[in-house]
Amino acid sequence: MKKETEGMYYTHGLTVPETPKPGDSPKPWKQTNVVGKRIPRVDAYERVSGTAVYPSDLVLPRMLYGAILRCPHPHATVKGVDIRKAEKMPGVHVVISGSTAGNNPGWKYSAFTRIEFATRIFESHCRYEGEPVAAVAAETPYQAWDAIRAIQVDYEVLPFVADEEKALATGAPRIHDKGNQMGETQRYSRGDVQKGLEEADVVVEMRFNTACELHTPMELHGCVADWDGDNLTIWESTQGVYPVQNGVAQVLGLPLSKVRVIGRYMGGGFGSKLRAGKYTAIAALLARATARPVKLILSREETYLATGNRPPAHMKLKAGVKKDGTLTALDFSCLASGGAYPAGGTALVDWVVRDLYLCPNVRSEMTDVYINAGPARPMRAPGHPQGAWALEQMMDALAEKIGMDPVDLRLKNVPTFSQAREGSPPYTSTGLRDCLVEGAKAFGWKEAREKIEKEERKSPVQRGVGMASGLWIAGGGGPPSTILVKLFSDGSVNLNMGASDIGTGTRTVMAMVVSEELGIRPEMIQIENADTGTTQYATASGGSKTVPTEAPAVRAAAVEAKRQLFEMAASELKTDPSGLALTGGEIFLKEDPTKKIKITEIPGLKKAGVIVGIGYRGPNAQNRVVNPFAAQFCEVEVNKRTGEVKILRFLAAQDSGRVMNRLTYDSQVIGGITMGIGLAMTEARILDRNNTGKLVNRNWHDYKLPTALDVPAEMTSLPIEPEDNEANTTGSKGLGEPVIIPTAAVVANAVRHATGVRVLDTPMSPAMLCKLFSEKRKEG
């Protein structure tokens, strides 16, 4: 059986070519000239000028617009689809459904689970509100939607279950033939939890719930599909062009070589755009049926229904601690739902409980159930923020019980190896201790706590500070990745990379790596990326592994180009290549810098026109774990009359290895905190569980994202950079996901500090807080 830590974002145990040869790997950078600096993005101009063409911006000659009819019921069977009226409407070119010939290929659900489920593009057994039933291509999107509304569908409406806690009850409507539990309950244990609880001086047990969150990236999901004979080109808003190519080829039965996927720009994904969607295949079907390019961009409402979510989690955690702060036991259980299909409802929820702190006795039990709701997709650090919501509030509660500072309790239990993995392999670097110590210092943690605790507590507006930490299971990256560095005879460089830049600044970081190695200004470097037709194979940009995967391969390609360049220069300078160095477009003898030659003057390069350096991402160090760590701190002001929480300031101390670009690094940190504030304060998918089963808040008006008014202007990013020469040749670890992991718990712990109320459920809405405050007043 596959280990659960394997194969999530990259491939383990893969034999890969290595450049340079093992043993010749470039040494770790000591002093860097470019890497780590604050450098604006190489593609900033395109993004702020409006010239960047995102997939949803594309307009092709003769292009039609697609739209999808979706099942309005949480559970129903399609008895018949009448498309006759729709077909005749103005501007309509084609209407397809499960009963139009050749338009209903198979589809598989499997993300993040060991269970696969085969269904169809237009599935007649609709298991969630939003299941595709038919699709239209027309000359304008308005006409396409007119036609969608004219399609008559005969549904047999079935009883539904939209409440994960009721899914396994006797008599609950069955969503799948085998029942509503997805596979077996997953169990993990080490040590003896019972014994550990007996050894503890203090035992605390609490139940926690995190609400279902929706990704809602700013750019809608979708694509433009265009056939040229039997060659299909797709411009998709995606985190990974190669996974989309693979998905579409499989569904349509095409050779991979005939499917070209382009995704140079994309407007956010957060895990919901890692693969092809049904919409991708539907766009291709519509384009084939009409012999026209088809643009199929979902409506915002459809993205709420059908493009994934962070599953809701119901968690129970019992923990034991000794008076000196030694953790003795953690006993965790979780019930969660990835929706109507296998989609990883419980995926990784227990990981922080299992691996963040030293604890000899740990047990976890997780049950994933089906409900009649849209299938989950990985969302920024799948499982981890949910688990951290429970664990990090528990740590806070334990610290309070034994009268210890929450930072000190965590410092007491910092591991240097991964306890939850087989053989307890060591981390290549563990910055957790430094995150805690340096973060607390920079925040002024002790002083802030003392000051607040000395204050009178009579005012209805109270201040509090809170903190929490986290680790991310992945973030080390790994093979496969292939990079080409083309060095032209004028000294400029073209970098060819399959990976997407999902907004994290990947392109800029890679240009900086090339610049560091070849001494060429980043603006002299042109990057081609995210195009299966012209760029090299890469896995999707997800799992916070893009920089630690691609940057070492880019460095290897640049080093290889430099090797070839030095060979050419050496024959001109009549010396040995090993004695050469490169700066400012000139190659010179280290021992005698007067002996030099400009790149542009090397005859060999002029004749050849270009040097191509190929770099591969080599394997990771054996028996080592590469994980990022974090500790975050915040100060809040809580109005106990209105239930309003104002977050005054935030500080994130993140160990993500070497900082590659301080400017984009900070952007990822403030972005992660902001999304974490959403989880803590405002975001919750609400299903009408008792009456209709339908999604109640299907737009940004009713489902609230944090706005400019919900974040503190004072957000501090404090990079912790432990030297890590084992992680990879750039010393970098992932950043995007680790940031969001502790954030919600940080806010909850601060609210507890301010008010004495522990909030067990997200989101911490004013209404919910008012209720808790009033309950506390009654208790006296």
Add this chain to the structure above:
Amino acid sequence: MKRKPEDEDPKTVMTRRSFIKGVGVGAAAAAAASGSLSALAAAEAKEVKPEEMQRLTLRVNGRSHRLLVEPRWSLLFVLREKMGLSGTKMGCERGECGACTVLINGVSRYACMTLALEAEGDEITTVEGLMEGEELGPVQQAFVENDAFQCGYCTPGQIMAAEGLLRSNSPLTVTEIQKGMSGNLCRCGAYVHIFQAVEAAAKARSGK
């Protein structure tokens, strides 16, 4: 608002149009504050049928464009799909996210909540219109330098909102910037850098 009698031709869109007009203005906070409401309300509602393409002249970024449009087409749709001005982005088509923010007569407005026909005679500025030839405008430059975005999809809308805020000449404390920019969502969560960019652009502007 006028009510449509039941016996009238059901295809008449006058009522629907004036209704949408009201909603559209209400959704854009900046517009409500601008005093341009009265001008819109005074505009006479012309009776048009949904299937009749309408002749329309739009003033966009200082140029006039003659177009044939369906009455129901939004300004956003016409800018993006008919005029190739895809810098103005589509996020929700219901006035919630601000990705489609443009300036109408110097005031920031949601293009998804504005019918193309409504915008006739107005001076429309899109993100492309802030460019000085190939050079970025000062707000755009401030966004680059402060890395005030990640994926960049909400960015043209944020930039137009910031431009509108600066043109309103109101004093800009951080709180005022937060309020002024609160009609534009950013899912990547770049707000803090956006505040810094708007502050920098405001400084550059007052320094002129």
